[in-house]
Structures are given as C-alpha cells and as structure tokens.
Amino acid sequence: MIPLLTADEMRVVERQAIEGWGVPSLVLQEHAALGALALLPPGQPVHVLAGPGNNGGDALALARLARLEGREVSVWSPSAQPGWRGDAAHQARLWKGLGGEIRTSTAPAEAMAVWRGWVVDGLLGLGTTRPLEGAALAWVRALNASGLPVLALDLPSGLDPSAAEIPGEAVRATRTACFGHRKVCHGLMPAREACGDITVVPIPLDRAPRAALQLLERPILPPRAWDAHKGSFGHVVIRAGSLGMSGAAVLSALGALRVGAGLVTVLTDPEVRAEVAAQVPEAMVRPWQGTLPAEADVLLVGPGGIDQVPDWEGPLVLDASALKEGEGKRWMERPGTAITPHPGEFARLFRLPRPMLMDERLAQARQVSTGKPGVLLLKGAQSVLAGGAREELWINPTGHPGLATGGSGDLLAGMVAGFRAQGLPMREAVAAAAWFHGAAADRLPGAGLLPRDLADQLPELLRG
Numbered sequence: 001m002i003p004l005l006t007a008d009e010m011r012v013v014e015r016q017a018i019e020g021w022g023v024p025s026l027v028l029q030e031h032a033a034l035g036a037l038a039l040l041p042p043g044q045p046v047h048v049l050a051g052p053g054n055n056g057g058d059a060l061a062l063a064r065l066a067r068l069e070g071r072e073v074s075v076w077s078p079s080a081q082p083g084w085r086g087d088a089a090h091q092a093r094l095w096k097g098l099g100g101e102i103r104t105s106t107a108p109a110e111a112m113a114v115w116r117g118w119v120v121d122g123l124l125g126l127g128t129t130r131p132l133e134g135a136a137l138a139w140v141r142a143l144n145a146s147g148l149p150v151l152a153l154d155l156p157s158g159l160d161p162s163a164a165e166i167p168g169e170a171v172r173a174t175r176t177a178c179f180g181h182r183k184v185c186h187g188l189m190p191a192r193e194a195c196g197d198i199t200v201v202p203i204p205l206d207r208a209p210r211a212a213l214q215l216l217e218r219p220i221l222p223p224r225a226w227d228a229h230k231g232s233f234g235h236v237v238i239r240a241g242s243l244g245m246s247g248a249a250v251l252s253a254l255g256a257l258r259v260g261a262g263l264v265t266v267l268t269d270p271e272v273r274a275e276v277a278a279q280v281p282e283a284m285v286r287p288w289q290g291t292l293p294a295e296a297d298v299l300l301v302g303p304g305g306i307d308q309v310p311d312w313e314g315p316l317v318l319d320a321s322a323l324k325e326g327e328g329k330r331w332m333e334r335p336g337t338a339i340t341p342h343p344g345e346f347a348r349l350f351r352l353p354r355p356m357l358m359d360e361r362l363a364q365a366r367q368v369s370t371g372k373p374g375v376l377l378l379k380g381a382q383s384v385l386a387g388g389a390r391e392e393l394w395i396n397p398t399g400h401p402g403l404a405t406g407g408s409g410d411l412l413a414g415m416v417a418g419f420r421a422q423g424l425p426m427r428e429a430v431a432a433a434a435w436f437h438g439a440a441a442d443r444l445p446g447a448g449l450l451p452r453d454l455a456d457q458l459p460e461l462l463r464g
C-alpha cells in the first residue's frame with residue numbers, strides 16, 4: 001500500500017522530524033534539493049523559478065548545488081520583492097554568497113524565449129490550496145506555453161497537494177521530485193497527470209506515516225498447499241442470469257473460477273439454465289427454485305437482472321440489479337457484505353447526487369462507510385474502496401478505459417466472490433479483485449477488449 005498524504009498529514013511528519021527528533025529543517029531541504037538535482041540530465045543549463053515559501057527555498061538550494069556542479073544556472077522570482085523568511089531567506093543568502101543573482105520580469109514569456117535546457121518549478125509546494133493568481137499565474141502560463149522540459153519540486157505549482165482536482169492553471173511537469181512521501185495529488189487523476197514521471201526523493205522522515213488514503217499495490221495472495229483439494233478453495237454460489245441477460249451469469253462464474261474458487265454453482269432463472277451451462281462447463285448450473293445449497297461459502301447476487309436477495313447469513317457480494325434504490329445503508333450495516341456499484345448505482349443506492357469528480361467520490365464513499373462493517377467498492381476510473389469498519393480509503397490504480405464495456409463489472413463481482421471463498425477477508429478480497437481485474441486489462445490493448453479476454457489473463461497474472 002502506498003500512502004497518499006494530505007498537506008496536513010505531511011506537515012505532521014515534518015514536525016515530528018524537526019521538533020521531535022531535532023533534525024534541522026535545512027538538512028531536510030538539502031536532502032530534497034540534492035535528490036531533485038539528480039533528476040536533471042547532466043550538464044544541461046537550468047532556469048530555476050523560486051516562489052515565496054519553502055518550495056522557493058528548495059529551488060534556491062538546488063540552484064546553489066547545480067552551480068557548484070558547474071552548470072549554467074539562472075534564478076527567477078515572479079515577485080520583485082520575494083520577502084523570503086526562515087529557511088528560504090537563508091537559502092537566498094547562500095545563493096547570493098556564491099555570486100548568484102535573483103532576476104525578475106513582468107514579461108515571463110519574453111524572458112523564457114531565450115532559455116535552453118530545463119526549468120525547475122519551485123514556485124509553490126505544500127502551502128497552497130487556492131487557484132494561482134497574479135505574477136505566479138503569469139509565470140505558470142508562460143511556462144506551459146514555452147514547451148521547455150520542467151522538473152517540479154515536490155509538486156507542480158498550481159495543484160492542491162491534498163486533492164485530485166486541479167483548482168485552476170497548474171504547471172504541466174515533465175518530472176516531479178516528490179519529497180519524502182507521495183501526496184494525494186501524486187496518486188489521483190487528474191492531478192497525477194500534471195506530475196509527469198514521479199520520483200520519490202527520500203528525505204529523513206518517518207517511513208510509515210499516517211494517511212487516510214492509500215494506493216493499492218499488487219496484493220499478496222496466500223500460498224496454495226501442496227495437498228490442497230477443491231474443498232480447500234471454497235464454494236461460490238452465484239444467483240444471476242435472466243432472459244436476455246444470461247451472459248452476466250457466465251462472466252461472473254468465469255471470474256470466480258479464474259481467480260481459483262474450488263467450486264462454483266450458478267443459480268439462474270429457469271429459462272436460461274441451459275445456455276449458461278453450455279458456456280461454463282466447469283460450473284454447476286441449476287435453475288433457481290428458492291433455496292440455496294447448504295454448503296455455500298459465499299453468495300453473489302445481482303448480475304444479469306436478478307434483484308431479489310435470498311435470505312442468507314454468510315458472506316454476501318451484491319452487484320448490478322441487486323443494488324436497489326435506497327438500500328445502501330442496510331447493506332453497509334450488514335457484516336460480511338460487499339457492494340460493488342458504479343457511480344450511477346451508487347447514487348441510486350444511497351439517494352445521493354451521482355459522484356462525478358474524484359474528490360466527490362472520495363467524500364461520498366467516506367460519508368456512507370464511516371464506522372460501517374460493509375465493504376464498498378465505488379467503481380470507475382481509479383475505483384474507491386471503503387468500509388469494513390476501517391477508516392482509510394484505498395484507491396485502485398490499475399486498469400484503463402478499455403474496461404468501460406458491458407460485462408466487465410460482472411466478471412469483477414465473480415472475482416470478489418472467488419477471492420472471498422478462498423478465505424481472504426472481505427475488504428482484502430475486494431481489493432485483490434479490483435487490482436487484478438485492472439491489471440489484466442493493463443496487459444491488453446485498450447479498445448475492443450472483451451471481459452472474457454480479461455478472464456483468460458488471470459491465471460498467468462495470479463502466478464506472478
């Protein structure tokens with residue numbers, strides 16, 4: 001799991017190092033500047049933009065180190081009176097001590113017209129949340145229009161470090177030297193795209209910070225015992241498939257089987273039993289007659305137009321038609337339950353406005369899951385995982401728009417049930433399903449991808 005910190009969470013980590021451990025803040029800044037300098041191609045001229053706060057201090061430190069390396073360096077401040085204080089003022093003195101100048105211009109585009117090499121963006125870092133304005137805005141506009149390669153210090157200026165959305169104009173960086181830990185803007189789209197290639201520069205801070213948001217990494221699955229038998233990997237029962245929507249039942253069954261469930265039983269509407277059975281010979285396919293098999297380990301309900309949830313005490317996965325209007329709260333309060341809505345189903349389930357932007361998806365996922373035992377996967381680009389009586393939100397980074405095709409959610413729901421049947425706790429089962437589902441897509445071209453193709457990728461992908 002990769003923590004994505006808000007500005008406040010990052011300041012807690014910095015304070016711990018500076019006030020708690022006694023690390024001088026200039027030492028942190030020197031590490032940051034040295035690490036960032038190493039990301040610039042050797043020998044190239046560097047034009048450094050230094051803003052009013054400590055991000056400007058990092059920029060001035062980098063300018064000094066770059067000049068000591070023998071590079072051609074110029075330093076620019078958007079403001080004629082930068083008013084640096086504390087560490088930034090100290091860095092400005094060190095730069096001037098080397099004979100360095102600090103220039104300014106009211107026509108940044110003209111100044112940049114003669115620049116060669118790289119630009120270092122040290123205008124703003126953790127200290128802003130509001131849209132750029134004034135001279136900083138003019139410099140960022142000119143920079144984005146210049147076509148010059150840009151190394152952003154900590155984050156591209158103009159991003160809100162704690163948000164996915166971009167408040168206004170922001171630097172479009174070629175690379176970003178992210179100091180110490182990723183912030184929210186380094187993980188979530190669309191802000192992440194403005195960062196270009198991200199390198200985390202280690203600075204002497206706590207390696208395990210507290211963060212309410214985490215990016216999923218490849219899940220570690222339990223090893224399979226040499227003497228395992230099909231009873232070891234659980235029995236998934238799927239109530240899915242009605243006339244005109246039998247394929248959803250097939251894809252769910254494939255999802256459960258392809259992640260390694262031991263047994264899969266599909267209970268379909270009677271009219272489609274034979275066509276489902278013909279497409280997944282590995283599953284037991286029976287007509288729904290109102291009762292569940294006694295030996296089920298997990299029940300999946302919903303794909304293919306099934307909206308009635310049978311009475312059942314055990315682990316339950318609900319998707320598609322089973323996600324009925326206004327019932328979200330009920331399912332979030334039921335222990336051992338996972339619900340996997342896309343934003344439209346989510347809005348219907350919880351009677352909330354449809355969450356469109358990433359920051360809205362996070363806020364709404366948090367709102368409905370806080371303190372609740374049920375697990376929520378709010379699907380979409382960068383699906384959000386919440387609940388299971390845990391506070392943090394997890395974000396799935398895998399996948400691409402090729403997944404936006406009918407049936408890919410049915411496969412995913414089957415995968416959740418398949419992992420849960422093998423003994424993963426529900427939240428981990430959902431995380432594993434979301435991660436591998438997207439990772440399967442990442443191995444395939446974008447458009448024209450079929451959910452069946454994803455299923456075929458899974459065995460090899462799971463083997464590692």
Ligand SMILES: NC(=O)C1=CN([C@@H]2O[C@H](COP(=O)(O)OP(=O)(O)OC[C@H]3O[C@@H](n4cnc5c(N)ncnc54)[C@H](O)[C@@H]3O)[C@@H](O)[C@H]2O)[C@@H](O)CC1
Pocket residue numbers: 014018025028029032051052053054055056058123124125126127128129130131132133136153154155179203
């Ligand atoms: N505190 C530390 O120990 C460390 C801090 N470091 C650097 O320090 C940065 C944070 O420094 P600061 O907290 O000084 O923040 P910034 O360098 O982002 O500067 C904030 C200042 O910019 C001005 N400002 C804010 N929003 C603006 C806007 N929209 N338009 C124009 N001006 C605006 C405000 O007057 C504020 O004083 C980090 O991102 C990182 O680069 C690093 O040196 C690592 C260690």
Ligand SMILES: Nc1ncnc2c1ncn2[C@@H]1O[C@H](COP(=O)(O)OP(=O)(O)O)[C@@H](O)[C@H]1O
Pocket residue numbers: 320342379380381382383398399400401402403404405406407408409410411412437438
């Ligand atoms: N742009 C995208 N990037 C990554 N994943 C996506 C994207 N669009 C859709 N997905 C994923 O594809 C799946 C679609 O599920 P869903 O909307 O339920 O489809 P269906 O009901 O048609 O099967 C979800 O897992 C979702 O997260």
Ligand SMILES: [K+]
Pocket residue numbers: 055121122123124125152153154155156157
């Ligand atoms: K910056």
